Amino acid sequence: MNGGFFYVYVLSSVAGASRHYTGWTEDLDKRLKAHNAGQCPPSARFRPWRVETAVALRSREKAVAFEKYLKSHSGRAFALRHFKRACPSYPGPALAPRINRVQQATAVQQTLNRAFETGSAPETPF
Numbered sequence: 001m002n003g004g005f006f007y008v009y010v011l012s013s014v015a016g017a018s019r020h021y022t023g024w025t026e027d028l029d030k031r032l033k034a035h036n037a038g039q040c041p042p043s044a045r046f047r048p049w050r051v052e053t054a055v056a057l058r059s060r061e062k063a064v065a066f067e068k069y070l071k072s073h074s075g076r077a078f079a080l081r082h083f084k085r086a087c088p089s090y091p092g093p094a095l096a097p098r099i100n101r102v103q104q105a106t107a108v109q110q111t112l113n114r115a116f117e118t119g120s121a122p123e124t125p126f
Helices: 028-036 060-070 073-083 096-118
Strands: 006-013 020-025 049-057
Touching: 006 028, 006 060, 020 028, 020 060, 028 049, 049 060, 049 073, 060 073
Parallel strands: none
Antiparallel strands: 006 020, 006 049
């Protein structure tokens, strides 16, 4: 399954739905088999795995950079927003409270911005 592409993938553990692994490869089928055979130490403990999301890129450099981004704090937030429908447990319960606080802070900021623009007091007390 290559065709000149590099794949950035998100795996979901079949054994524990809140476990995910993000990586990149040139051969997605072969890499999934390696994960499920326990050949990748970071993921061996939570096998078997299934592919939840895979993005095909022509550039190795872009694939490596996108994988690195998805493993960052803002990348996990991006994945939560954009991959959540495909994988309801992604990125797992550990990040959900942090995401909720960011969403709440964003809502407060938007309310304050509207109040400032209209010259009125905010609708809800802070």
